[in-house]
Amino acid sequence: MQLDKISRKILSTLQQEARITNQELADRVGLSPSSCLNRVRKLEEAGLIGPYLSTLNLPKICRSVEVIVTVSLKDQSTDAFRTFQQAAQSHPEVVECYTVSGTFDFFLRIVAPDMMRYNEINDQLLDVLPGMVNISSHVVLTTVKPFRGYPLDELIDGE
Amino acid sequence: MQLDKISRKILSTLQQEARITNQELADRVGLSPSSCLNRVRKLEEAGLIGPYLSTLNLPKICRSVEVIVTVSLKDQSTDAFRTFQQAAQSHPEVVECYTVSGTFDFFLRIVAPDMMRYNEINDQLLDVLPGMVNISSHVVLTTVKPFRGYPLDELIDGE
DNA sequence: GCTGAGACCGAATTTTATTCGGTATGTGTT
């Protein structure tokens, strides 16, 4: 699928204003509402647009602690990777997880109600591969820039 | 503002299905559409619900590289922190940025069209506080778990 | 020049959002 200027504008608009009405979106990209809706449907079906999320202001909702975690495996076998990934997946408190190249193997972001609960999760992750995993915890002090979408203008040439 | 069971359910539902219709939402939480809309409005006005985002499947849209970056400042003065924060803020490619406690001062997530461009950004971040900042880059190999909202059930007691 | 596919538009219809008046509930006051 090749993306023309209009579809790119749909993507970048929806990315940041997911609840915009189809009519307003159609206006902005210069299409009739029916054509615009058609495009959005196709982008969804093609899997370019995924789920729609609301940003929550967590501090206003409840107390919580947020921790960024670096992980190194001593045994870098495929099995060890898979085992650790599954452990990360299974914890709802692990809200993000990446495998990376470089001095670490994983980065996680963990959100827990308090430090005690965070510590339990930390222990459980250590227990998955006893003695074979190295974890460093970094408590988030401030969110300088929360994720609000990708910089499509910079990623796609000739916008 | 104290959140009752219904408002919590509204939050957790909207968080993951931001484009749900108000009628469907009202059904699920057991309110009439008008009352439900009222609640949502109040949650928005109170700032508990922020912007609505669409997740994009970036690999299907364009080529890109994603890098997680750890940063340590040699000079940990308030000014140095502020300077580096502003630099991070000003780059659209820096899609996330946190200050943390522990062995690092910042974590960043950077998305660029290619390595060459990433390298430029990296250099620019280094130049902000010459010789005073230590940056390590970790190219993302796989996204094990993308962010899809907070685990409200685990964060709020008595759900 | 003909044909089929794809994309667009606009009008008609269905669904949803939004507004508004009226009612119940609960609190604090007299």
Added chain:
DNA sequence: AACACATACCGAATAAAATTCGGTCTCAGC
């Protein structure tokens, strides 16, 4: 206990939006 106020709810009426569908235009391939 009776009152007055605030709050939250519901349902009906209205306004707006989404969705469907038939018809037109354009373009590539034949």
